[in-house]
Amino acid sequence: MASSSSHSDIPVSSSLSRNLDVFVSFKSSDTRDNIVDHLFTAFSPQEISTYKYDPTVPVDKSIVHTLIKAIKDSQISLLIFSENYADSYLCLEELACIMKCKDERGLIVMPVFYHVDPKDVQKLTGKYGEALEKHELENKDKVESWKKALVDASSIAGWEVNHIANGNESRYIKEIVETILNRLNRL
Incomplete structure (x- = not known):
């Protein structure tokens, strides 16, 4: 769950569960x-159990620490790659942390390509390439790690919602939830 680069549309709750099942980055x-x-x-x-934002809490870059704690407290991370995901500083910071936790402690990462071509994410083209070019101006020191995280995450088998149940949202939601439940049961 992440916001736009203006940080105005994603608030965060101040309380976290200890062992969250799923952290959703979107x-x-x-x-x-x-x-x-x-x-x-x-x-x-x-x-x-999931981490949820409190819409009444103002959002700024200091929220990253709260998000990182939530990611570290989760067993699974669900990445919802959408058209403007890479525009968001917070989404990219979440993603970098998620991929680090995957490598260091085996966090399960499940990507969902929501009306985006996985190739645009993996090859950093289209809206993803444009967003990263803009980030070069303000966050040059972070862009390389974000690029690596995007490429690595998009290489993981996931869901392309346009190709699941002919895009029927209730059916692919059911499939995603069942897959998460199966993975949690194995843990």
């Missing part, structure tokens, strides 16, 4: 009122 303006809302609704009856 670009709020692209996904909050559709796939992400449906996922959180589907997680609830299954008692899948």
Whole structure:
């Protein structure tokens, strides 16, 4: 769950669960009122614990520390790559932390390509390439690690929502939740 580069659309709750099942990284303006809302609704009856933002809390770059703690407390990270995901400083910081936790402690990473071509993410082209060029101006020291994280994450087998159940959102939400439940049960 991440915000735009203006940091105005993603607030964070101040309290965290100890052992979260799933941390969802997403670009709020692209996904909050559709796939992400449906996922959180589907997680609830299954008692899948997730990290949720509090919309009343102001967002700034200091929130990264809270997000990193939530990622480290999670067993699975669900990456919702959407059209404007790479525009967000917070999304990219989350992603870098998620991939580091994958390498260091075996965090399970599950990408979802939400109306984006996985090749654009992996090859850093299209909107992803444009976003990274813009980040070069303000965050040059971080861009290389973000690029690596994007390439590595997009190389993991995931879901292309346009190719699951002919894009039927309720069906692919069900498939994602069932896969998460199966992975959690194995843990």
